[in-house]
Amino acid sequence: MTDAPLLKVRDISKFYGARIGCRNVSFDLWPGEVLAIVGESGSGKTTLLNCLATRLMPTSGTIQYRMRDGQMRDLARMGEAERRFLMRTDWGFVHQNPADGLRMTVSAGANVGERLMAVGDRHYGNIRETAGDWLRRVEIGLDRIDDQPRAFSGGMRQRLQIARNLVTAPRLVFMDEPTGGLDVSVQARLLDLVRGLVHDLGLSAIVVTHDLAVARLLSHRMMVMKDGHVIEQGLTDRVLDDPREAYTQLLVSSILQV
């Protein structure tokens, strides 16, 4: 980790008319750090994530990102072409529903290779080799490289989506409920995989989840949101072991124990 933050977020607010999406959110994200955003449904987690990933325009506030050349850039002032280029090279976005993030009608290999072709790779053999390599890393058999994602199970689709996002070696990955809708054993494998990848690649990630176990396993730091506000933030272990806010205490105590 270096001492300069990768992402600087200051006073981000998003209003849907009179309704609050999220309000006055500020934080820094450092390289190699995983930040979890937790909270109940409707607390503004996904709104915040979409604002950060420039999928939504925040009503007010600034988001600055440190480009590969070390310059801090205001995302709102970037041209659309540059922003889209950033989104498909230096960033990744893992959707809750893999069908949103994948091209369901083209093969797994092409799904992984799309970003490579988008940045100008024009050698079929190399693209395929890289795609195969990534499928192996996310534990999808090489014999499935020419299958379409719709022939894949939910867990495989999610892993494919992750491979597709990581192929250009991004520095920042946004994940929106990456384990939502998966059964527990598949969730565990996926979490294991993501944790390994994040560690190996030195990724920074912002993970939105309502599952505190996911936050505990993946993240270094977490933010608890309620009604659009960040009510508590700190190191994951601190927040989960010693929650200060009444709502966080409620959240932690409502985890089911088996």
Place this chain on the structure above:
Amino acid sequence: MNAVPSELATYNFAYLDEQTKRMIRRTILKAIAIPGYQVPFASREMPMPYGWGTGGVQVTAAILGPEDVLKVIDQGADDTTNAVSIRAFFQKVANVAVTTKTREATIIQTRHRIPEEKLTAGQTLVYQVPIPEPLRFLEPRETETRKMHALEEYGLMHVKLYEDIARNGHIATTYSYPVKVEGRYVMSPSPTPKFDNPKMHMSEALQLFGAGREKRIYALPPFTDVVSLDFEDHPFEVQKFERPCALCGAENVYLDEVVLDDRGGRMFVCSDTDHCEDRRDHGHCGTMLAYGKAAAE
């Protein structure tokens, strides 16, 4: 307003009213100014169904003058239904001279082929285009494809070619093969066989593309750089035929397969009928033609 004389009530010259023709001409000028860019236009209802060349007919109607000589081809042939009816249409509404000879024509409206004979300066080739958007089958959202064109995000086009190779071992797209125009816009050459793609490159003739249902016109001005997309290790190739044309013996032309009987008999003949006839008139002779002559004698 040059109406056909001596008839009381008649069509406006070339069917469309003058305002519509001006609108289409403005669109064409814009399309020529930005090669490969799809310019929207207010496509009109034409007296034929969509898919029969309403876009091409509107472009032809807008550029046609009384002095022009029109040739219409459908799949390379001058004598198929679509070609015959469009030719008759313009004879009726514009009273222009028509021909089947490529070199005599000033305007050639085409569906699915580019004539084998090299087009020259002063000629205009008008294509009938069903789906102008090359990215359509991969990205169904029009808002998104427009943005992709605007920002030159063409990685998706190669995804299609990748899929081809992954499934078939080679680029199996044989028609409507995407091209890049002047290093900028990716364009669909309409459903012409990829055999014809190299003919678009640096063509002396003006090439106009009209899509009636999709309401788009695009163009390639003369001497435009047109490159077919490919991979470094799977370069672009045109179709090759094992045998020459059975009637005129031509090689390196695009051939149609004609089934002769129900016992597997078939022949391969030029798809460009004018080219084939011209060669036969000049004494060229293919295997089946020689056989036919011998049988007749």
